[in-house]
Amino acid sequence: MNRKATALDVAKRAGVSRSAVSLVLNGRGDGNVAKESQDRIRQAAEELNYSPNAIALSLRNQRSRVIGILADEVVVSPFDGNIIGGADDVARSRGFVTVVMDTERDTARDESAIETLLDRQVDGLMYVTVGLKPIDVPHGMLRVPSVLANCYDNHAQPQLHHVIPDEVTGGREATEHLLELGHRDIALLGGSEDSPAAPLRVQGYRDAHAAAGAPVREDRIFMAGWDIDAGYRGTMKLLDGVSPADRPTAVMCANDRLAVGVALAAARLGLSVPEDLSIMGYDDETRIADTMVPSLTTMALPLREIGRAAMTKLLDAIEGTDTGKGTTAATMVPCQLVVRESTGPAPTR
Amino acid sequence: MNRKATALDVAKRAGVSRSAVSLVLNGRGDGNVAKESQDRIRQAAEELNYSPNAIALSLRNQRSRVIGILADEVVVSPFDGNIIGGADDVARSRGFVTVVMDTERDTARDESAIETLLDRQVDGLMYVTVGLKPIDVPHGMLRVPSVLANCYDNHAQPQLHHVIPDEVTGGREATEHLLELGHRDIALLGGSEDSPAAPLRVQGYRDAHAAAGAPVREDRIFMAGWDIDAGYRGTMKLLDGVSPADRPTAVMCANDRLAVGVALAAARLGLSVPEDLSIMGYDDETRIADTMVPSLTTMALPLREIGRAAMTKLLDAIEGTDTGKGTTAATMVPCQLVVRESTGPAPTR
DNA sequence: TTGAAAGCGGTACCAG
DNA sequence: CTGGTACCGCTTTCAA
Numbered sequence: 001m002n003r004k005a006t007a008l009d010v011a012k013r014a015g016v017s018r019s020a021v022s023l024v025l026n027g028r029g030d031g032n033v034a035k036e037s038q039d040r041i042r043q044a045a046e047e048l049n050y051s052p053n054a055i056a057l058s059l060r061n062q063r064s065r066v067i068g069i070l071a072d073e074v075v076v077s078p079f080d081g082n083i084i085g086g087a088d089d090v091a092r093s094r095g096f097v098t099v100v101m102d103t104e105r106d107t108a109r110d111e112s113a114i115e116t117l118l119d120r121q122v123d124g125l126m127y128v129t130v131g132l133k134p135i136d137v138p139h140g141m142l143r144v145p146s147v148l149a150n151c152y153d154n155h156a157q158p159q160l161h162h163v164i165p166d167e168v169t170g171g172r173e174a175t176e177h178l179l180e181l182g183h184r185d186i187a188l189l190g191g192s193e194d195s196p197a198a199p200l201r202v203q204g205y206r207d208a209h210a211a212a213g214a215p216v217r218e219d220r221i222f223m224a225g226w227d228i229d230a231g232y233r234g235t236m237k238l239l240d241g242v243s244p245a246d247r248p249t250a251v252m253c254a255n256d257r258l259a260v261g262v263a264l265a266a267a268r269l270g271l272s273v274p275e276d277l278s279i280m281g282y283d284d285e286t287r288i289a290d291t292m293v294p295s296l297t298t299m300a301l302p303l304r305e306i307g308r309a310a311m312t313k314l315l316d317a318i319e320g321t322d323t324g325k326g327t328t329a330a331t332m333v334p335c336q337l338v339v340r341e342s343t344g345p346a347p348t349r
Numbered sequence: 350m351n352r353k354a355t356a357l358d359v360a361k362r363a364g365v366s367r368s369a370v371s372l373v374l375n376g377r378g379d380g381n382v383a384k385e386s387q388d389r390i391r392q393a394a395e396e397l398n399y400s401p402n403a404i405a406l407s408l409r410n411q412r413s414r415v416i417g418i419l420a421d422e423v424v425v426s427p428f429d430g431n432i433i434g435g436a437d438d439v440a441r442s443r444g445f446v447t448v449v450m451d452t453e454r455d456t457a458r459d460e461s462a463i464e465t466l467l468d469r470q471v472d473g474l475m476y477v478t479v480g481l482k483p484i485d486v487p488h489g490m491l492r493v494p495s496v497l498a499n500c501y502d503n504h505a506q507p508q509l510h511h512v513i514p515d516e517v518t519g520g521r522e523a524t525e526h527l528l529e530l531g532h533r534d535i536a537l538l539g540g541s542e543d544s545p546a547a548p549l550r551v552q553g554y555r556d557a558h559a560a561a562g563a564p565v566r567e568d569r570i571f572m573a574g575w576d577i578d579a580g581y582r583g584t585m586k587l588l589d590g591v592s593p594a595d596r597p598t599a600v601m602c603a604n605d606r607l608a609v610g611v612a613l614a615a616a617r618l619g620l621s622v623p624e625d626l627s628i629m630g631y632d633d634e635t636r637i638a639d640t641m642v643p644s645l646t647t648m649a650l651p652l653r654e655i656g657r658a659a660m661t662k663l664l665d666a667i668e669g670t671d672t673g674k675g676t677t678a679a680t681m682v683p684c685q686l687v688v689r690e691s692t693g694p695a696p697t698r
Numbered sequence: 699t700t701g702a703a704a705g706c707g708g709t710a711c712c713a714g
Numbered sequence: 715c716t717g718g719t720a721c722c723g724c725t726t727t728c729a730a
Contacts, residue, residue, distance in 0.1 A: 004467070004492075006706095006707060006708085007707065007708065007709095008707080008708095016716080016717085017716070017717045017718080018707090018708080018709090018717085018718095019709080019710080019711095019716080019717065019718080019719095020715090020716070020717080021708095022708070022709055022710080023709090023710090026709085031715090032715065032716085033715070033716080034715065034716090037715090037716090051464065051468055052468070052707080052708065053408075053468060053470070053706090053707050053708070054465075054468040054469045054470070055404055055407045055408050055413065055468075055469060055470045055706090055707080055708095056408055056706075056707035056708045056709090056722090057707080057708060057709085058404045058708095058722090059402075059404050059405055059408050059706090059707080059708080059721095059722045059723070059724095060707080060708050060709055060710095060721080060722055061708085061709080061722085062722070064404065066469075081430075084451070085451065085453060088451065097450075097465055097469075098450075099448035099449070099450075100448070100449045101446075101447075101448075102430075102433070102434065102437065104434060115400065116403075116446055118353070119400055119401070119402060119403040119404075120403045120404060120415075120446075121402070121403070121404045143353075227636060227640035228636075228637070228640040228641050228642060229640045229641070229642050229644075230640075232642040233642075257636060257637075257640070260609065261642065263613065264612065264613060264616055264641075264642060265642075267613055267616035267617045268616045270619075287576060287577075287606060288577070288606075291576035291577040291578045291579075291606070292577050292578070292613075293577060293578050293581040293582075293610065293613060293614075295578075355723060355724085356723065356724065356725095357723080357724095365700080365701090366700065366701045366702080367701090367723090367724080367725090368700080368701065368702085368725080368726080368727095369699090369700070369701080370724095371724065371725055371726080372725090372726090375725085380699095381699070381700090382699070382700080383699060383700090386699085386700090401723080401724070402722090402723050402724070404722090404723080404724095405706090405722070405723035405724045405725095406723080406724060406725085407706090408705095408706050408707070408708095408722090408723080408724080409705080409706055409723075409724050409725055409726090410706085410724085410725080411706070
């Protein structure tokens with residue numbers, strides 16, 4: 001627990017002044033410090049295992065090279081973690097460090113968390129949410145460069161750039177996959193209206209049908225919720241006791257957990273997947289979609305990419321690399337179809 | 350993006366010196382500063398929305414009131430997030446802030462992450478892992494007070510206190526629950542040997558049998574893995590084509606995802622849960638165990654409590670509240686049985 | 699009761 | 715090429 005070496009320690013050991021140490025270790029030794037001293041300094045630093053005190057640096061430079069990330073729910077979610085992972089990748093590669101504060105869904109803590117971060121001189125701020133959602137941008141976020149990831153400003157005049165997945169296209173491409181397999185009666189378990197992602201995915205579902213000239217049956221669309229039991233119950237309602245001719249041949253789900261419920265219900269009803277029924281997930285949730293039996297065809301959310309894009313935008317703004325002021329206030333990142341085993345050709349009847 | 354007010358700003362506005370501001374705002378105004386000045390100072394601070402610069406404070410006090418948390422995989426896991434949540438609770442309540450760095454399973458990044466944290470003057474360090482596991486304690490952790498959560502020191506002479514779940518008791522109590530329901534033929538899907546948790550839970554399973562005088566059938570124990578497909582395939586091997594008299598009446602799983610696989614397989618085989626087969630999970634994974642159909646009886650990992658206990662231990666050490674040096678080097682936190690719908694009385698035959 | 703000054707660990711400027 | 719010095723924002727000691 002002994003204290004770390006300081007620049008002064010290094011200077012003493014090398015027999016020079018602190019300023020020399022600073023110059024050399026920051027690569028501006030040539031032309032300012034004698035070659036010989038440079039070597040001694042570098043060696044001394046090595047021996048003492050010296051690295052500059054980031055706190056002192058921050059105070060001096062008025063910038064900390066720290067990006068504060070405010071998450072609403074990383075902590076219990078397998079989802080937005082990937083956003084943070086992607087953001088962290090980019091930050092590290094550009095010499096920044098991220099610190100994460102999680103409010104565990106208590107938005108009342110937003111402001112004070114931001115204040116804490118601001119007191120620590122963060123150079124920028126990023127707000128991350130688990131699901132796509134509108135937020136009230138905490139006041140303090142306007143005081144430093146900031147960006148929103150997977151969420152967007154609730155206000156009429158958005159002040160911050162946001163990066164979100166392209167849910168409409170995602171919903172459309174998922175549906176197209178099913179249509180291409182010959183399905184013409186595709187049920188939709190659509191999540192619930194409390195998430196803005198749900199209606200967007202439904203929109204994609206409609207768009208795909210329209211483009212294919214396939215009629216949409218409104219009675220096939222259920223806003224059921226997001227969990228396994230909702231998928232199970234929805235499927236039971238849809239299929240139990242229904243004659244094969246009247247059954248949808250595919251179910252598209254607003255997330256993978258719903259799809260698990262659908263598969264469970266199908267199994268109880270003695271239906272084979274995908275022979276009798278194709279199941280399409282959404283999210284590509286790790287350890288769920290890839291390990292289901294059969295494994296789930298799903299629309300992967302580009303979480304990592306969202307994090308990367310948001311952080312890139314943010315750092316560009318901080319470092320003044322940002323090219324245009326007039327660039328769009330939003331970035332849409334495409335989702336990615338992952339074809340596995342739970343979807344197949346529509347059964348002939 | 351205007352700069353924050355400093356103590357000097359407050360002093361000017363109140364017409365006093367910086368020292369006075371410092372004294373008053375730190376509660377040591379009485380006896381040192383005139384009542385009248387005190388009021389003016391407090392008012393000025395309020396008006397300027399002043400809060401001290403944490404960076405400067407850290408530099409001055411040589412302590413930052415920041416706890417660094419190194420996580421091996423929060424980011425993609427729904428699990429150890431709760432440990433961090435619990436730890437953060439405790440830290441905040443005691444006036445500390447936590448900053449999380451995630452290495453995404455790349456232990457090569459451990460040392461440098463710790464170094465980064467140390468450069469930022471963290472007052473203490475906590476290492477958190479997703480699953481129970483032995484680790485090589487990064488060198489730097491010995492330089493400040495540190496604690497291990499959900500993991501433990503690989504070395505012969507452990508230097509750090511660790512907080513882990515009591516897996517043996519967890520495995521035993523889960524088994525006891527089944528035994529009490531009358532089950533005498535309980536299969537075990539035990540995860541895999543690469544996790545130290547697996548053999549401990551198996552040990553609990555054996556202990557419970559021994560205590561109940563029930564023989565253990567070795568051919569009922571499978572080290573299958575941890576995912577849905579492993580649970581599915583294990584169950585198929587166990588039950589498919591086996592006459593009812595030769596079937597186990599319950600399956601105990603090393604985690605909830607295995608249990609999902611078991612339920613799926615049972616459904617395909619036309620078996621009812623829990624009437625024909627009881628299923629016991631482990632972990633109490635959010636949104637899985639509680640929303641399965643039927644919902645899973647499971648052994649909840651005390652993740653939040655682990656985080657709380659570890660942080661408490663750490664802060665006690667930092668603040669010198671720690672009572673005894675000779676206290677145990679480890680804390681075991683009990684797991685908690687959560688009874689839901691997937692377990693029931695053993696079928697009579 | 700108040701204000702001036704030192705120092706935490708750096709960096710950067712400037713005179714020598 | 716070198717070392718002294720000011721300053722980042724704050725706390726604390728000490729002298730007035």
